[in-house]
Amino acid sequence: MRCTSEDCSGTYEPREGVHTARRGDQIVVINHVPAEVCTVCGDVLLMPETVRRLEVLRHTTAPPARTVPLYEFTDAVSASASRAADASDRRVRVATAIIPS
Numbered sequence: 001m002r003c004t005s006e007d008c009s010g011t012y013e014p015r016e017g018v019h020t021a022r023r024g025d026q027i028v029v030i031n032h033v034p035a036e037v038c039t040v041c042g043d044v045l046l047m048p049e050t051v052r053r054l055e056v057l058r059h060t061t062a063p064p065a066r067t068v069p070l071y072e073f074t075d076a077v078s079a080s081a082s083r084a085a086d087a088s089d090r091r092v093r094v095a096t097a098i099i100p101s
């Protein structure tokens with residue numbers, strides 16, 4: 001299927017990814033989520049059933065399959081090795097999920 005983003009020539013292909021959500025003051029990470037991902041711009045589409053299942057997992061009280069390390073971004077500031085890269089304000093597009101705090 002052709003990408004639905006304006007001016008994008010990519011097509012969606014099936015992939016699996018990691019979904020991150022908030023549950024109160026907790027962060028919930030769900031692995032192996034099936035998605036359609038644009039090969040050019042990275043736009044992600046989910047099937048309605050996938051969204052329903054993510055909501056079930058976001059609210060479940062069952063213990064997680066695994067736990068993951070959680071780092072605070074601000075702890076990495078003093079570890080920056082490349083000042084040259086910091087001098088540029090050119091934005092970089094990366095595959096990531098930023099969810100509101």
Ligand SMILES: [Zn+2]
Nearest residue numbers: 003008038041
């Ligand atoms: Zn696209």
